[in-house]
Amino acid sequence: MDWVDIVIKLGFAFVVLNVALVAVAFLVYFERKVAAYMQARQGPNRAGPVGLLQSFADLLKGLKKEYIIPKASDRWVFHIAPAVGVLTAVGMLAFVPFGPGRGQAGHIDIFGLRTDWYIANVGVGVLLIFALSSVSVYAIIMAAWGSNSKYPLLGGLRSAAMIISYELTFGLSLIGVFLLSGSLNLQEITAAQHPTLNPAGTPGLPFILLQPIAILTFFISAIAESKRIPFDFAETESELVAGYHTEYSGVRFLLFQLGEYVSMVVMSCLVVICFLGGWVSPFAGLVDGTNIPFISGLLSSGAHWFFLKLALLIFAYYWVRWTLPRFRYDQLMGLCWKVLLPVILGNIMIIGVLRLLFFPPDTNPATYNPLYWWVLAGIQLVLAAVVFLGISRVAGRSWFGKAERPVLVDRQVILVRNVQGGRGTIEGEAKPVSNT
Numbered sequence: 001m002d003w004v005d006i007v008i009k010l011g012f013a014f015v016v017l018n019v020a021l022v023a024v025a026f027l028v029y030f031e032r033k034v035a036a037y038m039q040a041r042q043g044p045n046r047a048g049p050v051g052l053l054q055s056f057a058d059l060l061k062g063l064k065k066e067y068i069i070p071k072a073s074d075r076w077v078f079h080i081a082p083a084v085g086v087l088t089a090v091g092m093l094a095f096v097p098f099g100p101g102r103g104q105a106g107h108i109d110i111f112g113l114r115t116d117w118y119i120a121n122v123g124v125g126v127l128l129i130f131a132l133s134s135v136s137v138y139a140i141i142m143a144a145w146g147s148n149s150k151y152p153l154l155g156g157l158r159s160a161a162m163i164i165s166y167e168l169t170f171g172l173s174l175i176g177v178f179l180l181s182g183s184l185n186l187q188e189i190t191a192a193q194h195p196t197l198n199p200a201g202t203p204g205l206p207f208i209l210l211q212p213i214a215i216l217t218f219f220i221s222a223i224a225e226s227k228r229i230p231f232d233f234a235e236t237e238s239e240l241v242a243g244y245h246t247e248y249s250g251v252r253f254l255l256f257q258l259g260e261y262v263s264m265v266v267m268s269c270l271v272v273i274c275f276l277g278g279w280v281s282p283f284a285g286l287v288d289g290t291n292i293p294f295i296s297g298l299l300s301s302g303a304h305w306f307f308l309k310l311a312l313l314i315f316a317y318y319w320v321r322w323t324l325p326r327f328r329y330d331q332l333m334g335l336c337w338k339v340l341l342p343v344i345l346g347n348i349m350i351i352g353v354l355r356l357l358f359f360p361p362d363t364n365p366a367t368y369n370p371l372y373w374w375v376l377a378g379i380q381l382v383l384a385a386v387v388f389l390g391i392s393r394v395a396g397r398s399w400f401g402k403a404e405r406p407v408l409v410d411r412q413v414i415l416v417r418n419v420q421g422g423r424g425t426i427e428g429e430a431k432p433v434s435n436t
Helices: 003-038 054-064 075-095 125-147 150-172 175-181 186-191 212-225 250-275 295-299 303-321 329-358 370-395
Strands: 108-110 113-115 416-420 423-426
Touching (some): 003 250, 075 125, 075 250, 125 186, 125 250, 175 186, 212 303, 212 370, 329 370
Antiparallel strands (some): 108 113
């Protein structure tokens, strides 16, 4: 790599960092709008047109807030914790391929020089993201310990136990992806899902068809990694005030929120790359070789498909948060150890056996029959339907608790017809409401 490539990569890293930081403000805005729509209200509508500047107004307010340090806190640990959380979250963006690499259709041309849609192309990029994601829990533990307060400490302990548990299912969910793509490189995993650019021995299909069970377990684990509802046991406002960042205010409180949203974006990027084909277009096999102005460019593979899929995944985060209530702590651990872990281990065994049956290791990858990939996808989809149906049937009768039948209760109703001067005139007698 010569100095020109280094300068281009540094410039691209600068752009990615600043775009990510500005995008967080709009992610907060859109989440508040989605929540308002689900709750039949308007949401932010004062600062700027349709409230678009509300997040920036909140930012200015946070910058002006007094920064309070608990008297008995461990000051160094207390100060460093927010920075650790943000740096680990932002560092994961360096390994995300947002679009095609050089030499592939859709690459970037900067002053006539071809470059890539990623900062670093590492052979074990997935492992590095896993490592940084694991380090992010230290920020929570440091904040909990450095605050020297009971509520943050309880939140930190809960978060440590939760992340240690869900790290297992988080990593094991991608074993099937590694088996199908034969790589831990995120760019190669994306290429393995391209119908025409896929290397020999890879399916050329979105891995969601070949690993429907894994995408569900991975997405659930990613929500837990991001500490979002229904897995926000690090905060639990109704129990621990604000959890691990109870004692934080001002800029450092904003840094924790920034790290949470960037982590959510990175987790969504992993789902898009490992299961939805990344920057690969759903019409990639149909528009290749065509030359229809605008239409062929819009439907062909490129970074625009990556960001469209990313937006859908982020909306799924919002949907889950404002739909599901927070789990009980025993349900949280039971979901991981009693459901997700056995299911994903069984999925790894099944995909390994099916790959050995359809594609023996002593066979030339160039001679693989593409029809076998569709047969494997059909088996996996049927298996996923059976597993999901079985879990939904069993969960309500065992550790999640049996649902109680609704009971109609008789109650007295008083009819108020005329209102004069703020006082109602009661007419008629109270009548019981029938159960029908």
